[in-house]
Amino acid sequence: MYKTRVIPVLLLKKRGLYKGIKFRDHKYVGDPINTVRIFNEKEVDELIILDIEAHKVGIDFEYLKEVVSEAFIPIGYGGGIKSVEDAKKLFSIGIEKIILNTYATLNPELIKNLSEVFGSQSIIFSLDVKKNLLGKYSVYIKAGKEKTKYDPIDIATKMEKLGAGEILLNDIDRDGTFKGYNLELIKQISSKLSIPLIACGGAKEILDFKKAKQAGAHACAAGSMFVFHMPHRAVIISYPSEKELKQIEY
């Protein structure tokens, strides 16, 4: 039977892990190698590592190799990927999937070139969206710093056509807020896609996964929920057990 994935998302910056709120105010969470080891031991379905500065400073291949070398779970990496050459290096060090945002948005053909070489199943497009004052959603790049002219649905379907295998939908307004996923947006976008959508942004508890799945998410990702313990945001690494997920019929 197919199991809907639950995916922790870790933000990497200068060889440390951070977590923010609404893509800002990042707080140090811990050591990447150690944290990845913990998640590996917890046998998580998949792990996403996003380097939030790589679009400025480049990809730290050497360090990533160290981070993933003891992980026997699928790991997706995003941050600073701008060529087939970058992707090749990432796959060879043991990254299972690559996640693109900035450079694919600026040059959509990149998705096409990558999927022709590596296959759609290894290419994720990260769709970072935020509502503007008029209530319309805009697409952002550069770790949420720069607004683009794209409409979320248009760019999601465009990336699917070009060969992206999954869409990672990030609602910037909910990031780190524990308010639950943006179910309406998940529904709107997933219904237009024939590739899987990974929901991200706002998860507080496992019931949120179930709601996102019902809204059309194919996998559920979360950051804060797996690294912080509320209400004081104390750093505690956690991951739901299979039993817990079965109980809510996720």
Next chain:
Amino acid sequence: MLIIIDYQMGNVNSIYNMIKKIGYTSIISNNPKDLEKATKIIIPGVGAFDKGIENMEKLKLIEILNQRVISDKIPTLGICLGMQLMAQSSEEGTKNGLGWVKTKVEKIIANDPSIKIPHIGWNTIKIIKNSKLYKGMENQENRFYFAHSYIIRPQDDITISTTTYGIEFVSSFEKDNIVGVQFHPEKSHKFGMQLLKNFIENY
């Protein structure tokens, strides 16, 4: 000597690391000379069918692989694309496959819109034929990580397990010294370790 073939289609290090973790050694190589000495071969792979064959041609691997796998009957494990390349052809491309297994690779077609393609994530397998590959795993639920858009349809003579995602497909096959798995054991923690251990110890 266990050789993991690096034909530049990704993923070699995770297999190497997992084999190390379970206490064995392997060599990552694309040198035909190393293949002459191989006692076991793993063909990994992520990516497009034609590109995989093209890279093998460029690296002059096909002839030596045919010799070692077909004539010398060296135990060989194909993973994901590595498994698909063992077929005769694929709907994904126009090139001929290695043709070790008389079958073709097809696109997953599902009528249910909730079945999203690619098939990415964890899924269970149904063991339908006794195999050394699943020794000691017969009485447990085995879950593996999949990431693919193409499949091989079940065939009586070679299928050892199937998996269902919209349709039922071959998640592993075995023909003489050749085994292929559609999933990624190197990404499937304890289940993958058990399977790779079986391949190393029982073949």
